[in-house]
Amino acid sequence: MEVPADLEKEIDERITHYPVSKRSAVLPVLHALQHHFGYLSNEAVEWTAAKLELQPIKVLEVVTFYPGFRQSAPGKYHIRVCRTLSCAMAGSAELMESLCESAKIDRSSVSHHHPIAVSEDGQFSIEFAECLASCGFGPVCMVNDDFHEKVEDAGALLGKYRD
Amino acid sequence: MSDEGKPAVEMVDIQIDGKWHKVPKGTRMIEACRQAGVEVPHYCYHPKLTSPGNCRMCLVEMGMPARPRPGEDPPQPDEDGHLPISWMPRPVIACANTVAPNMGIRTESDLTHACRQGVMELLLINHPLDCPICDQAGECSLQEFSVEHGNGGSRFREQKVKKPKNVDIGPRIRLDDERCIMCSRCIRFTDEIADDPVLGFTDRGSHTTLTVHPGQQLANNYSLNTVDICPVGALTSNDFRFQMRVWFLKETESLCTSCGRGCNVTIGSREDKVFRMTPRENNDVNSAWMCDQGRLNFHYLASDLRLTDPLIRVDGKHEAATWAEAIRVSSEALGRCQPNEIALIASGRMTNEELFMARRLASVMKTEFVDIVPRNGEADDYLVAADKNPNTTGAKLILGIDEPGKALEEIRKGIAQGRIKALVVLQENLIDDAGFTAEELGKLDFVLHTYPLANPTADAADVVLPGAAFSEKRGSMINVTGRLQRLNRATDGPGQTLETWEIVRDLIQALGGGNGIYLVEDVFKQLAAEVSEFEGLSLSKIGSLGIPLVETGETVPLLAREQERIAKGIIVG
Numbered sequence: 001m002e003v004p005a006d007l008e009k010e011i012d013e014r015i016t017h018y019p020v021s022k023r024s025a026v027l028p029v030l031h032a033l034q035h036h037f038g039y040l041s042n043e044a045v046e047w048t049a050a051k052l053e054l055q056p057i058k059v060l061e062v063v064t065f066y067p068g069f070r071q072s073a074p075g076k077y078h079i080r081v082c083r084t085l086s087c088a089m090a091g092s093a094e095l096m097e098s099l100c101e102s103a104k105i106d107r108s109s110v111s112h113h114h115p116i117a118v119s120e121d122g123q124f125s126i127e128f129a130e131c132l133a134s135c136g137f138g139p140v141c142m143v144n145d146d147f148h149e150k151v152e153d154a155g156a157l158l159g160k161y162r163d
Numbered sequence: 164m165s166d167e168g169k170p171a172v173e174m175v176d177i178q179i180d181g182k183w184h185k186v187p188k189g190t191r192m193i194e195a196c197r198q199a200g201v202e203v204p205h206y207c208y209h210p211k212l213t214s215p216g217n218c219r220m221c222l223v224e225m226g227m228p229a230r231p232r233p234g235e236d237p238p239q240p241d242e243d244g245h246l247p248i249s250w251m252p253r254p255v256i257a258c259a260n261t262v263a264p265n266m267g268i269r270t271e272s273d274l275t276h277a278c279r280q281g282v283m284e285l286l287l288i289n290h291p292l293d294c295p296i297c298d299q300a301g302e303c304s305l306q307e308f309s310v311e312h313g314n315g316g317s318r319f320r321e322q323k324v325k326k327p328k329n330v331d332i333g334p335r336i337r338l339d340d341e342r343c344i345m346c347s348r349c350i351r352f353t354d355e356i357a358d359d360p361v362l363g364f365t366d367r368g369s370h371t372t373l374t375v376h377p378g379q380q381l382a383n384n385y386s387l388n389t390v391d392i393c394p395v396g397a398l399t400s401n402d403f404r405f406q407m408r409v410w411f412l413k414e415t416e417s418l419c420t421s422c423g424r425g426c427n428v429t430i431g432s433r434e435d436k437v438f439r440m441t442p443r444e445n446n447d448v449n450s451a452w453m454c455d456q457g458r459l460n461f462h463y464l465a466s467d468l469r470l471t472d473p474l475i476r477v478d479g480k481h482e483a484a485t486w487a488e489a490i491r492v493s494s495e496a497l498g499r500c501q502p503n504e505i506a507l508i509a510s511g512r513m514t515n516e517e518l519f520m521a522r523r524l525a526s527v528m529k530t531e532f533v534d535i536v537p538r539n540g541e542a543d544d545y546l547v548a549a550d551k552n553p554n555t556t557g558a559k560l561i562l563g564i565d566e567p568g569k570a571l572e573e574i575r576k577g578i579a580q581g582r583i584k585a586l587v588v589l590q591e592n593l594i595d596d597a598g599f600t601a602e603e604l605g606k607l608d609f610v611l612h613t614y615p616l617a618n619p620t621a622d623a624a625d626v627v628l629p630g631a632a633f634s635e636k637r638g639s640m641i642n643v644t645g646r647l648q649r650l651n652r653a654t655d656g657p658g659q660t661l662e663t664w665e666i667v668r669d670l671i672q673a674l675g676g677g678n679g680i681y682l683v684e685d686v687f688k689q690l691a692a693e694v695s696e697f698e699g700l701s702l703s704k705i706g707s708l709g710i711p712l713v714e715t716g717e718t719v720p721l722l723a724r725e726q727e728r729i730a731k732g733i734i735v736g
Contacts, residue, residue: 042377057363057376064365112370 001043007036011051022052026062030069039070067115075118075125077161081141084131090138098154099126124158176245178267183245192257192268193221194735201270204279204308206394207346208258210735211451211725212355216259218346220308222278223257224269226250254278279312287317289324291341299396301409305344326372333381335401335455336390343373343397349389356452359383373397385545387455391441402459403439415653416443416707418640420512420633421457423550425642427708428453430634430653437461437634437654445708448646450725454547461634468616470629471658481627486659486669493626494673496609497528497585506532506574506583509562510590511552513663514638514650516686518561520667521589527676532583533562534570536597545721548643556641556715561694571597578603585609589663590630594619613666629660636662637683639705644717648709649702
């Protein structure tokens with residue numbers, strides 16, 4: 001893992017926002033790394049720990065707590081399907097199924113500790129998310145940073161992104 | 164320790180379960196209850212560690228005097244000066260809150276009982292009920308509190324959460340995450356005491372998992388203390404697990420003899436076999452901890468190399484003999500020597516009583532050549548002392564040695580020149596530990612050697628006597644800080660093993676110096692009469708925590724840091 005000089009500069013700047021304890025900068029540093037690399041490898045965890053003068057386990061505790069941090073590489077397009085009550089009633093399970101079918105994603109190895117599944121071609125990855133705050137228009141999902149409501153046709157949705 | 168010069172501690176009146184007590188201001192509620200003889204059940208709280216208050220087992224009811232409403236008359240104190248208590252509707256944790264004047268605490272009420280029952284029910288939801296094969300069974304807080312505060316049955320019908328089992332988190336420790344109740348004592352110990360923060364909780368939530376960072380290990384020299392403070396069977400010692408059910412262990416208060424610190428320990432033994440050593444709290448010596456190296460240094464007690472019988476060399480071969488014969492042969496050989504033809508090498512691993520008998524023997528044999536084998540190593544910044552002999556201080560005091568090892572050179576020279584003709588070697592392996600050679604010992608007319616194990620010095624000796632090891636004797640030692648402490652006998656030595664003071668007593672008697680010593684207490688009595696530092700003392704007066712005897716100027720780094728944390732109010736201590 002090679003952290004580019006400009007990224008490191010940005011991270012160093014973010015750390016200055018927490019003059020009392022560097023440990024407090026752990027979230028912004030991790031966000032910056034995940035934004036750049038797409039996920040947080042063990043190397044990224046150790047790099048962060050060294051940067052903030054912490055033991056790596058103290059960073060890993062944070063990474064594994066927040067579902068927003070990924071420990072494995074996502075696809076080019078990462079899909080988050082809401083599974084909270086309104087969306088669940090509106091058919092999020094069916095949406096997940098049709099998205100997986102359309103993107104050829106096998107979710108059989110997904111577990112609590114490994115929530116993300118990636119398609120064979122690496123184009124798409126998918127996971128369930130908790131409420132995405134559009135409860136009147138379920139089922140909803142996000143593809144990278146794009147928000148989609150009342151998703152009915154999984155194939156059409158993915159078609160917008162397919163290269 | 165003297166309390167002179169310290170400001171008087173302000174005392175406050177508090178009511179615990181209806182009775183009024185006086186406790187120092189700032190005392191944690193849980194400690195105030197303990198001082199009043201009331202136990203508050205807890206898991207995460209440990210007086211030597213910070214209090215995160217995460218287990219919620221110590222919830223109690225708390226009340227304070229009511230503040231009068233505007234215009235209302237203030238409440239009137241009763242004849243003892245106590246104000247009526249107004250109880251809070253919610254419970255508070257006793258471990259992290261401190262007492263206040265006129266505070267009320269209820270540890271036994273419908274609310275506290277319901278709280279404990281609730282905490283127990285939640286803890287047991289995912290805890291495996293594998294007590295029959297769990298090493299902690301018999302000394303498990305979860306088991307104990309289940310009896311006192313748990314429910315008869317479980318309402319849980321769903322699947323228990325699966326977590327990693329039998330995890331190798333370090334060279335001496337195994338982790339069962341399903342048994343972990345997330346009290347975080349081990350994490351706090353590695354963070355705050357051992358300065359090796361490798362443990363942490365990942366996947367916080369219903370899957371909270373205690374773990375070490377990938378590629379790291381819990382391998383520091385104090386790691387096994389986490390097993391002691393783990394209230395359940397999550398952390399177990401590779402050395403002790405599955406060796407013995409703890410309820411069969413006889414517990415004997417004694418000392419670790421692996422270095423000069425003299426950490427207080429509890430020896431767990433059954434039928435003359437030692438199964439484990441665990442630290443015993445002594446705030447003047449080792450706090451509540453000990454190092455792994457010292458803790459595990461007892462397996463040689465059950466070694467195949469243990470000497471079991473007195474041996475006499477006949478035509479170049481050692482043959483088993485009776486004690487009477489061995490003592491007779493030895494006293495005859497030693498009796499033929501002139502003054503200063505014998506040298507006596509004792510050991511800093513011997514008790515004060517044994518050293519005192521060695522001193523007697525030296526005077527009966529009329530020799531000035533007396534020394535011990537020095538054992539210098541590295542100290543750490545915690546408990547381990549640089550002096551690897553547990554009783555150098557005692558040896559200096561009793562044998563009158565200023566510089567251990569100095570006379571050894573003199574003795575070797577004497578042997579080389581033929582001036583010294585006989586050697587009495589008590590509990591030391593001269594060839595492996597003091598640089599002597601078999602040729603050197605071969606030059607002597609007579610070598611007497613006591614030791615627990617077969618060793619090269621024994622091979623070169625004319626009479627070899629099985630001397631007891633540390634768990635097999637009662638006596639006293641003085642640690643590097645000058646504290647007089649007591650060893651107690653946990654096991655009997657194998658075969659005909661005797662304690663060194665007994666062996667030397669018999670030898671002195673055979674050499675013509677009757678002494679009227681029958682018990683180790685008699686030895687101590689004579690020691691107290693002859694060596695001024697011990698004046699007025701007896702073995703029983705030493706007590707289980709020892710007494711400061713001499714000033715050496717040494718301090719304990721770990722205790723100094725503990726005192727700092729207590730002064731800052733970070734820990735109770």
